[in-house]
Amino acid sequence: IKHGFLSHIKLPLGVRHSFGLDYRSMALYRICISFLIMVDLWLRSYWIHDHYSNLAVWPMESSIAMNRYSFSFHYINGAYGFQAFLMIVAACSAFFTLIGWRWRLFGFVNWLMMCS
Numbered sequence: 001i002k003h004g005f006l007s008h009i010k011l012p013l014g015v016r017h018s019f020g021l022d023y024r025s026m027a028l029y030r031i032c033i034s035f036l037i038m039v040d041l042w043l044r045s046y047w048i049h050d051h052y053s054n055l056a057v058w059p060m061e062s063s064i065a066m067n068r069y070s071f072s073f074h075y076i077n078g079a080y081g082f083q084a085f086l087m088i089v090a091a092c093s094a095f096f097t098l099i100g101w102r103w104r105l106f107g108f109v110n111w112l113m114m115c116s
Contacts, residue, residue, distance in 0.1 A: 054078035
């Protein structure tokens, strides 16, 4: 491994080849994670109205009242259209990470949207 995650650490050659990460393996990891995020968003999109809108099983006001110090982009607006917009933003971010276009920026956006 000439360039990679463990290339600067002095380890025996067998250990470095077994546990080292090169750019191809990190790209494969990025692609797989992005694909899983897109599948997760696709499966959750069926229940936007039932779980994310103001008319959901657990309304937004109840969630905010339970923990006033939590933050979520979903707390900004409980309308169905806004929740669908957030899902589209997350899906576009996952797609751009999947194809590798500005993957650091969109990886951070993926993280924000998944934590939200």
